[in-house]
Amino acid sequence: DTGVSQNPRHKITKRGQNVTFRCDPISEHNRLYWYRQTLGQGPEFLTYFQNEAQLEKSRLLSDRFSAERPKGSFSTLEIQRTEQGDSAMYLCASSLGSGTSTDTQYFGPGTRLTVL
């Protein structure tokens, strides 16, 4: 399978713990996006990487959230001191990055986080 993969698929944690999610984009895709989807809502943009550079962060991304994309390949999203409000599906998407704004984003299956 050559699609976007995310691990783990499910994560249950206790409030106050740190969690880290991983996203492996489609090979050779330069652009990588993180979104968050809560129950009954559409995905909301969190952050964007062009290769290894993080070029935009949403105001939704508080200082407890950090994302990295070392070497411009896989990406990690870490949440420190989790809160119950962080419970959501975290989606990763990648696109080829053809130099225009029209390239298609391909989404992974998501990581469902439950904070108890």
Added chain:
Amino acid sequence: AQSVTQLDSQVPVFEEAPVELRCNYSSSVSVYLFWYVQYPNQGLQLLLKYLSGSTLVESINGFEAEFNKSQTSFHLRKPSVHISDTAEYFCAVSGLRSGGYNKLIFGAGTRLAVHP
């Protein structure tokens, strides 16, 4: 800034009946428009997109959407639905951004339930 409103949270319909899922957007700049579909326990998949040119766009599985600039709408239609079309449908918009990437702004989604 852009926003998307999906006017129906749920649409029940009988198999082989026509369906329309409504989407309205607001934006102060030119936009690109997308419909994504999310089948149960699967990731988001691009259904169709409007970038420029003909205002009527079609997908490979019989869906079509028409961009109406004056009404700021991008409604999704299918003349005859199948049980397998049961899914959550998300309308999304992006505006041209510096650097060329498209941050997607999603609506809240419409759950299409096709009954036999």
